[in-house]
Amino acid sequence: MYMILLLYMLRIVCASVNLHLDNFEIVYSISAVNVCHNEIKRFQELFGYSIEHCVKACAARKHCLALNYRSRINICELFTTFDADQLTAGECILLSKEDIGVMKMPCLHGCNFGEVCEQNKYGHGMCVIKECVNGTVPEHGTILGNQMKVGKKIRYKCDTGYNEPNVSFTTVAECLDTGAWSFNTECLKTNYTWDSWTHWSTCSLSCGSGIQTRSRSCSIRIEGNDESQCHKTDVGDEQQACNDQNLS
Known part of the structure; x- marks a missing residue:
């Protein structure tokens, strides 16, 4: 409800603007000023752009569903979604894909997702892969x-x-x-489980009571492991006496 009220307060619907640029003919209107789409699902950031070139950049991409234009710094931001839950107050001019009507473009049949319609030096349209x-x-x-x-x-x-x-x-x-x-x-569920014990070490003394040790480490297992659990920082050690028989 807050976002709807915010858009109602800040929304300015302009008369349609006719744009002729690089063999594109576009009619667009501005969704809102002082409203910005946040960075979620922004796929392109273009510097030194006019709003006309920003609109054309979005129109040339099937996967562009919204744009921010930051007029004070001439930055064009393109997004793969227009979602009211991702809009905030800010110094932007905001357009959705619904605000952009393409009357004519060089690529007669449009381009696939990830491709951009561009005009070559002969004036012919071609679809060029620019984004994933x-x-x-x-x-x-x-x-x-x-x-x-x-x-x-x-x-x-x-x-x-x-x-x-x-x-x-x-x-x-x-x-x-x-x-x-x-x-x-x-991303799979991680279990930390004990490795097998190492062999007992050589007795610390060859004659007389000594100590021998063995150890095991805590290692990562990915899903489906029923071994006893441990913490990833654990190290297990055991000791036992050796050569402790009475000598005469």
């Missing part, structure tokens, strides 16, 4: 980083008590020029 938009947030984990351009990297981080299958706490994936991340991952 198929990253899946793992259950029981998060993605660190929101730059989805080709060549950029994100990190998967599993929640406490969970690990990526190769027992790495953070795993880096790169956006490939195919439009896909180098890999996705999952």
